[in-house]
Amino acid sequence: MKKLLDLITEELEQAFIKAGCDGAYARVTLSNRPDLCEYQCNGAMAAAKKYHKAPILIANAVVEALAGTELLEDVQAVNPGFINLKVSAGFLSGYLNEMAEDERLGYEKTDAPETIMIDYGGPNVAKPLHVGHLRSAIIGESVKRIARFAGHKVIGDVHLGDWGLQMGLIITELKERKPSLPYFDETYEGGYPQEAPFTIAELEEIYPTASGRSKEDAAYKEAAMQATFELQQGRRGYQALLKQILAVSVSDLKQNYANLNVDFDLWKGESDVQPYIPDMVREMKEKGYAYTSDGALVVDVKEESDTKEVPPCMLLKSDGASLYTTTDLATIVERMKLYRPDRIVYVVDKRQEMHFVQVFRCARKCGLVAEDTRLEFLGFGTMNGKDGKPFKTREGGVMRLQYLLADINEEMLKKIRESRPMSEEEAADIAKVVGLSAVKYGDLSNQASKDYIFDVDRFTSSEGNTGPYILYTVVRIKSILKKYEEQGGRTTEGRMMECENESEKALMRELARFNSVMETAYEELAPHKVCAYLYDLANAFNKFYHETSILGTEDTARKDSRIRLLVLTRRVLETCMDLLGFEAPERM
Numbered sequence: 001m002k003k004l005l006d007l008i009t010e011e012l013e014q015a016f017i018k019a020g021c022d023g024a025y026a027r028v029t030l031s032n033r034p035d036l037c038e039y040q041c042n043g044a045m046a047a048a049k050k051y052h053k054a055p056i057l058i059a060n061a062v063v064e065a066l067a068g069t070e071l072l073e074d075v076q077a078v079n080p081g082f083i084n085l086k087v088s089a090g091f092l093s094g095y096l097n098e099m100a101e102d103e104r105l106g107y108e109k110t111d112a113p114e115t116i117m118i119d120y121g122g123p124n125v126a127k128p129l130h131v132g133h134l135r136s137a138i139i140g141e142s143v144k145r146i147a148r149f150a151g152h153k154v155i156g157d158v159h160l161g162d163w164g165l166q167m168g169l170i171i172t173e174l175k176e177r178k179p180s181l182p183y184f185d186e187t188y189e190g191g192y193p194q195e196a197p198f199t200i201a202e203l204e205e206i207y208p209t210a211s212g213r214s215k216e217d218a219a220y221k222e223a224a225m226q227a228t229f230e231l232q233q234g235r236r237g238y239q240a241l242l243k244q245i246l247a248v249s250v251s252d253l254k255q256n257y258a259n260l261n262v263d264f265d266l267w268k269g270e271s272d273v274q275p276y277i278p279d280m281v282r283e284m285k286e287k288g289y290a291y292t293s294d295g296a297l298v299v300d301v302k303e304e305s306d307t308k309e310v311p312p313c314m315l316l317k318s319d320g321a322s323l324y325t326t327t328d329l330a331t332i333v334e335r336m337k338l339y340r341p342d343r344i345v346y347v348v349d350k351r352q353e354m355h356f357v358q359v360f361r362c363a364r365k366c367g368l369v370a371e372d373t374r375l376e377f378l379g380f381g382t383m384n385g386k387d388g389k390p391f392k393t394r395e396g397g398v399m400r401l402q403y404l405l406a407d408i409n410e411e412m413l414k415k416i417r418e419s420r421p422m423s424e425e426e427a428a429d430i431a432k433v434v435g436l437s438a439v440k441y442g443d444l445s446n447q448a449s450k451d452y453i454f455d456v457d458r459f460t461s462s463e464g465n466t467g468p469y470i471l472y473t474v475v476r477i478k479s480i481l482k483k484y485e486e487q488g489g490r491t492t493e494g495r496m497m498e499c500e501n502e503s504e505k506a507l508m509r510e511l512a513r514f515n516s517v518m519e520t521a522y523e524e525l526a527p528h529k530v531c532a533y534l535y536d537l538a539n540a541f542n543k544f545y546h547e548t549s550i551l552g553t554e555d556t557a558r559k560d561s562r563i564r565l566l567v568l569t570r571r572v573l574e575t576c577m578d579l580l581g582f583e584a585p586e587r588m
Helices: 004-018 043-051 055-065 089-101 131-149 165-177 200-214 218-232 236-259 270-286 324-338 350-365 401-419 424-444 467-486 502-512 514-523 527-547 556-580
Strands: 028-030 039-041 072-078 082-087 115-119 153-157 290-293 296-299 313-316 343-349 374-380
Touching: 004 028, 004 039, 004 043, 004 055, 004 082, 004 089, 043 055, 043 082, 055 072, 055 082, 082 089, 089 502, 089 556, 115 131, 131 153, 131 343, 131 374, 131 401, 131 424, 131 514, 131 527, 131 556, 165 200, 165 218, 165 236, 200 218, 200 236, 218 236, 236 401, 270 290, 270 296, 270 313, 270 324, 313 324, 313 350, 324 350, 343 350, 350 374, 401 424, 424 467, 424 527, 424 556, 467 527, 467 556, 502 527, 502 556, 514 527, 527 556
Parallel strands: 115 153, 115 343, 343 374
Antiparallel strands: 028 039, 039 082, 072 082, 290 296, 296 313
């Protein structure tokens, strides 16, 4: 379906042409004075300069040319040359009926689908997820869903950190604790155990212990660095141990991401792209892009237009070890070979922007990526506590993500217990659903690039611009529809009639914005646009609900019409919520 705003604009274009002006001046926008009109066109002001006429004369001519239009019910020219518009109630209801009959709610899939890869995980194996992983996960998940809804083929990759010094630290610590394991015997030629020699709890304890010790024991750190080197050089026992670490860690990560309603199509890590590195580095050398500087292998990526220094992109350290830069470049090589994406979007902390500037430039300069493949950095800001500093535990450490979610769920459970009687099991289930909406909406409602304050009290409130408020709105609609069905009504039948009051029309106009909002959210990769729309739509519905009799009206046709309006409102709300990665319970 065409966007309602486009239909109005097309009507204005013809009117401008009839008035003797270029149709390009007919741009229509939502009114910034809703007390005066619903839409507005300021084109006559700009046209006045070209046609040497007073703007009001042009506006009057356009209004005259619009006489008899079925799309608009009120058109006025206002000094000094504004054109104020109100959409016809009959046209609006017809538009929504067509929208309701479409399984995609009038939002058409793109006619030029692309393959888009989204890199939005980045956790390190053998470590629990912490609050620093929250934004990447839920922003990336929403961007993935929005792009898929637009009709694109989207591949989400967790991109695990499984190749650096942390792996050497784990191997070294495990070797000290269990030296008899076959992984550490270089002469061992048999098969390795199927079952890992540690649990996830043990693994999560091993790494911080090893990390802390390496900061105080130089010999221990040297041993860890040697173990890292040997792993990267393909030592058989260490490679087998890496597989065990990954198996245990990824299983736990999948469960933790599932609790966030986040999933990935690929569970690849830095270790997967190691085979590509030797040939990649060799070609960079042969083509003259890579050279040795202070013992390290680097590629110059600075450009004349740079206003700040962009350091060379380092490929290998002086000891031959690879870096994040190396594996990120090798990952691009693998992605181009296996998936040939049109776009690769990295959802990463904005503080890593310079790293990706170097990686993107190096990939382009060295021909690792196709010319028409776009590399995009979607940097997000910091999640801060009420003190304005990065979110920490009371003890000052980085909070584990599962503890944060548990705190949110506990707060929601307390509020649910206070609001109405229900079984403890049901209350706990509802708290989990509503708690997830509080976390996700609280984060996604902020523009990704901006820092924000994580406020548990505000995010879990059922009032204001919060996830629970959106859910309460959906639950309210579900309750009304259930009562209607209990009275013998059928929610799948009937059509919407013309609105009877202003709040009903305002709700209809808000629903008609859906395809326009979805288009913008995809074009800008902006989940916060969906959140803003959800809030506006929820507000419009609740105003309509408080001012209008729905089930209480004796006019059966009018009641059925309003029920159809509620069904459409619920569908739009639930579709938007799904794009953000949460859902509403049946009751709250």
